[in-house]
Amino acid sequence: LALLTDLGVGSDLVGVLHAVARDVAPHAHLLDITHDIAVDDARAAAMALARVTAYLPTPVVTVVAVDSDAGRPVAVEVAGGQGLFIGPDSGVLASAVAIAGGAERAVILDETTLHGVSPGSLWMARDVFVPCAARWCAGVDVADLGSAIDPHLLLPGTVAVPRLEDDEMVADVTWVDRAGNCQLNVGADDLPDWGTHVAVTVGLHPGEQRVARLVANRQQLATGAVGLMVDPFGMWSLVMNRRSASHELSIAAGDQVRLAPGSAPSTSTPVQLRNRE
Amino acid sequence: LALLTDLGVGSDLVGVLHAVARDVAPHAHLLDITHDIAVDDARAAAMALARVTAYLPTPVVTVVAVDSDAGRPVAVEVAGGQGLFIGPDSGVLASAVAIAGGAERAVILDETTLHGVSPGSLWMARDVFVPCAARWCAGVDVADLGSAIDPHLLLPGTVAVPRLEDDEMVADVTWVDRAGNCQLNVGADDLPDWGTHVAVTVGLHPGEQRVARLVANRQQLATGAVGLMVDPFGMWSLVMNRRSASHELSIAAGDQVRLAPGSAPSTSTPVQLRNRE
Amino acid sequence: LALLTDLGVGSDLVGVLHAVARDVAPHAHLLDITHDIAVDDARAAAMALARVTAYLPTPVVTVVAVDSDAGRPVAVEVAGGQGLFIGPDSGVLASAVAIAGGAERAVILDETTLHGVSPGSLWMARDVFVPCAARWCAGVDVADLGSAIDPHLLLPGTVAVPRLEDDEMVADVTWVDRAGNCQLNVGADDLPDWGTHVAVTVGLHPGEQRVARLVANRQQLATGAVGLMVDPFGMWSLVMNRRSASHELSIAAGDQVRLAPGSAPSTSTPVQLRNRE
Numbered sequence: 001l002a003l004l005t006d007l008g009v010g011s012d013l014v015g016v017l018h019a020v021a022r023d024v025a026p027h028a029h030l031l032d033i034t035h036d037i038a039v040d041d042a043r044a045a046a047m048a049l050a051r052v053t054a055y056l057p058t059p060v061v062t063v064v065a066v067d068s069d070a071g072r073p074v075a076v077e078v079a080g081g082q083g084l085f086i087g088p089d090s091g092v093l094a095s096a097v098a099i100a101g102g103a104e105r106a107v108i109l110d111e112t113t114l115h116g117v118s119p120g121s122l123w124m125a126r127d128v129f130v131p132c133a134a135r136w137c138a139g140v141d142v143a144d145l146g147s148a149i150d151p152h153l154l155l156p157g158t159v160a161v162p163r164l165e166d167d168e169m170v171a172d173v174t175w176v177d178r179a180g181n182c183q184l185n186v187g188a189d190d191l192p193d194w195g196t197h198v199a200v201t202v203g204l205h206p207g208e209q210r211v212a213r214l215v216a217n218r219q220q221l222a223t224g225a226v227g228l229m230v231d232p233f234g235m236w237s238l239v240m241n242r243r244s245a246s247h248e249l250s251i252a253a254g255d256q257v258r259l260a261p262g263s264a265p266s267t268s269t270p271v272q273l274r275n276r277e
Numbered sequence: 278l279a280l281l282t283d284l285g286v287g288s289d290l291v292g293v294l295h296a297v298a299r300d301v302a303p304h305a306h307l308l309d310i311t312h313d314i315a316v317d318d319a320r321a322a323a324m325a326l327a328r329v330t331a332y333l334p335t336p337v338v339t340v341v342a343v344d345s346d347a348g349r350p351v352a353v354e355v356a357g358g359q360g361l362f363i364g365p366d367s368g369v370l371a372s373a374v375a376i377a378g379g380a381e382r383a384v385i386l387d388e389t390t391l392h393g394v395s396p397g398s399l400w401m402a403r404d405v406f407v408p409c410a411a412r413w414c415a416g417v418d419v420a421d422l423g424s425a426i427d428p429h430l431l432l433p434g435t436v437a438v439p440r441l442e443d444d445e446m447v448a449d450v451t452w453v454d455r456a457g458n459c460q461l462n463v464g465a466d467d468l469p470d471w472g473t474h475v476a477v478t479v480g481l482h483p484g485e486q487r488v489a490r491l492v493a494n495r496q497q498l499a500t501g502a503v504g505l506m507v508d509p510f511g512m513w514s515l516v517m518n519r520r521s522a523s524h525e526l527s528i529a530a531g532d533q534v535r536l537a538p539g540s541a542p543s544t545s546t547p548v549q550l551r552n553r554e
Numbered sequence: 555l556a557l558l559t560d561l562g563v564g565s566d567l568v569g570v571l572h573a574v575a576r577d578v579a580p581h582a583h584l585l586d587i588t589h590d591i592a593v594d595d596a597r598a599a600a601m602a603l604a605r606v607t608a609y610l611p612t613p614v615v616t617v618v619a620v621d622s623d624a625g626r627p628v629a630v631e632v633a634g635g636q637g638l639f640i641g642p643d644s645g646v647l648a649s650a651v652a653i654a655g656g657a658e659r660a661v662i663l664d665e666t667t668l669h670g671v672s673p674g675s676l677w678m679a680r681d682v683f684v685p686c687a688a689r690w691c692a693g694v695d696v697a698d699l700g701s702a703i704d705p706h707l708l709l710p711g712t713v714a715v716p717r718l719e720d721d722e723m724v725a726d727v728t729w730v731d732r733a734g735n736c737q738l739n740v741g742a743d744d745l746p747d748w749g750t751h752v753a754v755t756v757g758l759h760p761g762e763q764r765v766a767r768l769v770a771n772r773q774q775l776a777t778g779a780v781g782l783m784v785d786p787f788g789m790w791s792l793v794m795n796r797r798s799a800s801h802e803l804s805i806a807a808g809d810q811v812r813l814a815p816g817s818a819p820s821t822s823t824p825v826q827l828r829n830r831e
Contacts, residue, residue, distance in 0.1 A: 009564030010286030010311050010563070011311060012313075012325040012328060012329055014309075014311075015308065015309060015310035015311055015329050020332050022334040023332070023333075023335075026306070026334065031573060032564075032572075034568075036565065036566075039456050040456075051566060052569050052573060054673075055570045055680070056577075069496060120507035121507055121508060127509070178561060179593045219623060229674075230674035230675055232673075232674050232677035232681070233673060234673030283732070286563050286590075288588060289590075289605060289606055292556070292587035292606050293609045296611055299611040300609070300610075316732055346771075395786050396608075396786075397783075397788040399771075400786035403786065404786070
């Protein structure tokens with residue numbers, strides 16, 4: 001039973017969800033994907049979910065409780081019943097469902113006899129998502145969690161794809177990790193064959209341009225140099241060697257960058273000494 | 278074995294406690310309620326514990342290691358032996374013990390042969406609380422953890438109750454969650470029947486007043502409007518729709534607010550244009 | 555399977571590592587030592603590892619993924635096969651290996667058939683360290699994880715020891731905990747017998763000096779007084795009673811302090827009033 005929420009890392013509310021899960025399914029393995037999503041940031045939740053999906057053990061039920069009121073509560077079965085995604089039908093599950101092979105069955109979680117009873121208003125994660133997920137762990141079939149719906153009618157996700165304009169590619173920064181590496185929405189095979197160097201223009205600073213060298217790992221880069229490498233998730237990323245590319249280029253998740261053919265900077269950088277005037 | 282401490286989220290000291298528990302009781306399920314309590318903030322610890330208690334699976338032993346030197350180390354049995362609370366006898370356990378049905382047996386943790394051996398000074402959580410909790414998980418009876426004491430002599434908690442003054446209720450903000458919702462110490466049935474709107478005066482800004490609408494959920498509120506709803510824990514809370522009520526009203530946990538009968542603001546807000554002078 | 559990384563607390567990348575471990579070894583207990591090490595801070599990782607090592611349950615495999623490219627990926631067996639450390643051969647494992655009794659067998663993790671397959675560049679933790687650790691949990695012998703190497707050729711750690719200069723001890727602050735206690739690299743038996751008080755000079759402020767009283771616990775200290783006590787890990791630490799010694803003395807992990815014989819401050823502090831001039 002894997003959890004992805006915006007409750008905040010270490011919140012006692014996460015403890016409540018764990019406790020509810022344990023109570024219904026004492027032997028289920030609990031796995032916290034992350035609880036560090038910004039409040040109601042469904043885009044970041046969808047991307048974190050997509051990153052982890054290929055690595056989830058099976059069988060697994062994954063609960064995504066971010067902006068839970070943005071869609072009907074649904075359960076989506078994938079991979080011949082080896083996987084189940086539970087969350088709002090808001091598009092937040094769509095990328096992960098696709099990565100897992102596509103939706104096979106889907107239900108609205110309207111079988112209220114399986115839900116928790118709130119002493120106040122409904123908390124979707126505690127009262128609906130996690131109890132249903134734990135029931136599934138305990139052997140309940142997805143069909144018994146609620147009314148079947150056509151999986152083709154689930155809301156699609158909104159994933160931006162990079163755009164080719166003349167001899168330029170317009171890409172988005174999809175993620176900045178803790179070390180400052182900037183993942184782009186450009187898959188390993190999606191970058192045009194422009195040779196060993198690529199010119200990078202940051203959307204917010206159209207005047208400035210940096211030349212990034214294509215590298216296999218960050219250790220190949222000289223101190224202060226910017227590189228482009230295929231990251232461990234198969235996406236092109238702007239990186240530096242033991243420095244933060246995010247800080248150096250002043251870019252954050254959501255920013256736009258323009259990529260174009262670049263030429264290698266001359267290897268020797270002659271320093272021109274000016275006379276004092 | 279549930280843990281609630283002020284060690285800090287992700288501290289390696291939490292890792293030490295997990296390791297100690299695993300060593301004594303390899304098959305116990307570990308559950309982190311939270312480690313994000315401010316250092317020595319027993320009040321916040323007591324409230325977080327009270328929030329989660331109703332959802333803890335059973336059987337369960339809950340260790341509260343916040344301001345551990347503020348009272349004798351005790352174990353308090355509840356619910357016919359289905360629950361055990363371990364922590365300092367400082368009042369921090371009292372609300373949770375009451376929610377769980379009241380103390381049935383209690384001991385001081387003075388059976389030192391069950392404790393860990395420190396290479397330096399005693400760390401109550403690592404050397405006493407967690408080893409005793411893990412022993413209980415492994416089948417040791419609470420009576421064997423130390424000397425019996427009268428459960429009626431345990432220190433009571435200090436829970437503030439709202440105060441009615443004339444036609445006004447003086448309440449405390451007990452908790453602000455990550456989305457900025459402000460929980461009050463006013464239970465679902467404790468708010469006088471003042472109709473659909475309540476005037477809210479923040480203690481620190483007595484001149485300012487806002488009118489809050491009673492709602493069942495935040496989605497019923499117009500942008501910028503403040504509401505009062507019974508939250509998922511059964512307490513009245515000041516909320517906004519996709520905004521932080523805490524930020525809007527400049528209130529934090531521990532602040533005082535005054536509630537009084539309010540009248541609905543007129544739906545049209547005529548704007549009076551003044552002539553320039 | 556214990557994890558210690560610099561990925562950041564609550565990062566979804568930690569979720570990925572958990573998922574990979576669960577997939578290979580579904581029944582292994584996962585234990586997060588900490589993920590809050592600063593990016594690439596191998597020194598802090600080595601110290602956190604050393605603190606927790608004595609408390610790890612057995613059998614246990616501990617994965618340290620901090621600055622993973624700083625050495626060859628190795629597995630080091632200790633304690634008659636009851637413990638295994640996996641990480642870079644950069645010295646980061648050395649202190650913990652010594653605490654656990656010393657290296658008995660060691661291999662380079664070059665048996666690539668056991669590794670994960672990356673869709674992009676290699677992520678050492680996800681693709682090598684954790685898969686190998688999980689295999690070991692599932693019963694694979696350390697010899698089958700890669701080519702044997704001489705354990706004596708593993709890189710040693712760099713642990714600073716305190717230095718005696720004339721009648722002064724020059725020590726390092728090795729760790730500041732959340733409450734502001736400052737652990738020194740001075741073991742319980744390593745402080746010269748200077749009586750009940752020690753003069754403390756902070757390296758950065760050589761003019762200023764504070765006198766610290768030797769105490770068994772912080773409660774013995776008057777408000778505002780600084781003490782020296784053997785902490786729960788057996789090391790001398792600068793502490794205060796319900797205050798942060800780190801804040802009071804303006805010192806942080808890595809700073810140097812000088813200790814020398816001190817004399818008890820006079821109990822009454824006469825205040826000399828000067829005439830205004």
